[in-house]
Amino acid sequence: xxxxxxxxxxxxxxxxxxxxxxxxxxxxxxxxxxxxxxxxxxxxxxxxxxxxxxxxxxxxxxxxxxxxxxxxxxxxxxxxxxxxxxxxxxxxxxxxxxxxxxxxxxxxxxxxxxxxxxxxxxxxxxxxxxxxxxxxxxxxxxxxxxxxxxxxxxxxxxxxxxxxxxxxxx
Amino acid sequence: xxxxxxxxxxxxxxxxxxxxxxxxxxxxxxxxxxxxxxxxxxxxxxxxxxxxxxxxxxxxxxxxxxxxxxxxxxxxxxxxxxxxxxxxxxxxxxxxxxxxxxxxxxxxxxxxxxxxxxxxxxxxxxxxxxxxxxxxxxxxxxxxxxxxxxxxxxxxxxxxxxxxxxxxxxxxxxxxxxxxxxxxxxxxxxxxxxxxxxxxxxxxxxxxxxxxxxxxxxxxxxxxxxxxxxxxxxxxxxxxxxxxxxxxxxxxxxxxxxxxxxxxxxxxxxxxxxxxxxxxxxxxxxxxxxxxxxxxxxxxxxxxxxxxxxxxxxxxxxxxxxxxxxxxxxxxxxxxxxxxxx
Numbered sequence: 001x002x003x004x005x006x007x008x009x010x011x012x013x014x015x016x017x018x019x020x021x022x023x024x025x026x027x028x029x030x031x032x033x034x035x036x037x038x039x040x041x042x043x044x045x046x047x048x049x050x051x052x053x054x055x056x057x058x059x060x061x062x063x064x065x066x067x068x069x070x071x072x073x074x075x076x077x078x079x080x081x082x083x084x085x086x087x088x089x090x091x092x093x094x095x096x097x098x099x100x101x102x103x104x105x106x107x108x109x110x111x112x113x114x115x116x117x118x119x120x121x122x123x124x125x126x127x128x129x130x131x132x133x134x135x136x137x138x139x140x141x142x143x144x145x146x147x148x149x150x151x152x153x154x155x156x157x158x159x160x161x162x163x164x165x166x167x168x169x170x
Numbered sequence: 171x172x173x174x175x176x177x178x179x180x181x182x183x184x185x186x187x188x189x190x191x192x193x194x195x196x197x198x199x200x201x202x203x204x205x206x207x208x209x210x211x212x213x214x215x216x217x218x219x220x221x222x223x224x225x226x227x228x229x230x231x232x233x234x235x236x237x238x239x240x241x242x243x244x245x246x247x248x249x250x251x252x253x254x255x256x257x258x259x260x261x262x263x264x265x266x267x268x269x270x271x272x273x274x275x276x277x278x279x280x281x282x283x284x285x286x287x288x289x290x291x292x293x294x295x296x297x298x299x300x301x302x303x304x305x306x307x308x309x310x311x312x313x314x315x316x317x318x319x320x321x322x323x324x325x326x327x328x329x330x331x332x333x334x335x336x337x338x339x340x341x342x343x344x345x346x347x348x349x350x351x352x353x354x355x356x357x358x359x360x361x362x363x364x365x366x367x368x369x370x371x372x373x374x375x376x377x378x379x380x381x382x383x384x385x386x387x388x389x390x391x392x393x394x395x396x397x398x399x400x401x402x403x404x405x406x407x408x409x410x411x412x413x414x415x416x417x418x419x420x421x422x423x424x425x426x427x428x429x430x431x432x433x434x435x436x437x438x439x440x441x442x443x444x445x446x447x448x449x450x451x452x453x454x455x456x457x458x459x460x461x462x463x464x465x466x467x468x469x470x471x472x473x474x475x476x477x478x479x480x481x482x483x484x485x486x487x488x489x490x491x492x493x494x495x496x497x498x499x500x501x502x503x504x505x506x507x508x509x510x511x512x
Contacts, residue, residue, distance in 0.1 A: 031500075034500065034502065035353050041501065131483050131494055133427055134435070134483070134494050137390070137391060137437065137450075138446065138481075138496040138497075140274070141446055143272065144446075145296070145443075145445065146215050146296050147214075147215075147300075147334055147348065147444060149359055149361045150265075151240060151242055152231055152359040154255065154260050155238065155260050156231070156481075157260075157274075159233060159259045
């Protein structure tokens with residue numbers, strides 16, 4: 001059972017861990033904690049998924065002539081008139097921008113969470129009948145390792161086969 | 171003058187002694203050393219190629235929260251091995267290994283599953299890999315099956331792998347007990363010889379037919395190179411771009427579903443000297459094992475992880491290809507391997 005204090009420390013360092021910004025000692029500590037803490041592992045997966053999602057969007061070049069267009073609008077006489085027209089109510093524009101930004105942040109947060117939930121691998125401990133034949137084959141192959149416990153591996157293969165057959169009867 | 175000569179001699183001798191001490195210290199500190207534990211492990215790895223014996227074996231497995239007990243009888247010679255499972259889930263199964271082939275006869279189905287070894291590495295290469303990724307440590311002495319044993323722990327240098335404890339017969343170096351621990355150090359299985367009798371030879375008939383009741387069968391798995399696998403399966407078989415530290419490729423095989431429905435997969439095998447990591451690539455999820463539709467598998471999730479005391483499985487679907495990764499690794503590592511497969 002992982003300690004709550006360890007979880008706090010680990011979660012605080014997860015972003016740096018995922019980016020590879022930590023020293024080997026800290027990495028070792030976090031890995032040791034992750035191997036026994038499902039909560040922190042889920043958090044890391046969610047973080048990974050979000051990072052991957054953002055990375056998948058890629059970098060986009062602005063359209064050709066965008067900068068010139070913006071510059072011309074700023075320096076044109078019409079622009080000065082617009083500024084004059086807006087000037088009496090600067091608080092209203094500011095409020096609108098803030099509302100849009102806040103709305104975007106909320107939408108991105110909710111969207112990001114939903115996508116991370118979708119991308120996070122689901123964990124199961126029940127009978128895995130779909131992969132049983134592969135577990136069986138893996139166990140039989142693993143018998144060839146130098147100090148393999150062949151008795152256990154054969155038993156695991158037999159259990160996987162039995163689970164698959166029992167599931168097939170349902 | 172005489173005095174300064176004496177002083178010079180004294181300094182030279184002192185400098186030589188310091189250099190000698192530094193060399194001894196440096197050798198101890200930096201040169202790879204072969205400990206007694208390493209020697210015992212090397213001898214144990216070769217023992218089965220020298221000894222013939224008959225043994226009764228008791229196995230305890232922790233699986234999905236329960237303890238499963240299995241009893242078996244083993245006949246071993248340097249060239250072949252026969253194991254008859256007497257109780258537990260594999261009861262009635264006879265496994266014969268010889269000439270790089272494993273015949274597994276199940277008296278319930280009356281069929282033999284034949285598996286051909288695809289190991290690309292020799293025993294000595296595997297031993298070198300094992301010692302590169304693990305540390306052997308002596309952990310005392312004990313009696314197993316009435317024989318004096320040296321207890322040796324094989325501990326991974328990287329925390330990401332399970333560890334093993336071996337009880338090695340002090341006079342013959344045959345392994346009389348193996349305890350496997352999971353990633354967190356908890357014992358997940360134990361196989362112990364309850365009785366062993368060393369013999370000079372065993373009848374060769376023991377290793378020919380599993381039990382005379384099983385029908386012969388085509389090999390369910392056989393070595394095949396990557397190009398041949400891709401051609402046969404109709405998609406490009408590609409190894410994962412990410413493999414956990416310490417693991418190296420050990421071969422490719424074609425794996426045919428044992429239920430004879432014709433479904434085939436590519437099996438890419440990796441080893442770290444002690445543990446196997448399997449990467450299966452198959453055309454789609456709907457193989458014969460999935461005739462009974464598992465609703466949880468049909469939701470096109472990006473990745474699905476299944477784990478228990480004996481190992482973890484990660485399944486990922488990419489276009490027309492499904493990738494399954496099986497091994498004793500943290501979930502995050504398995505998922506990383508699965509996702510890195512092109």
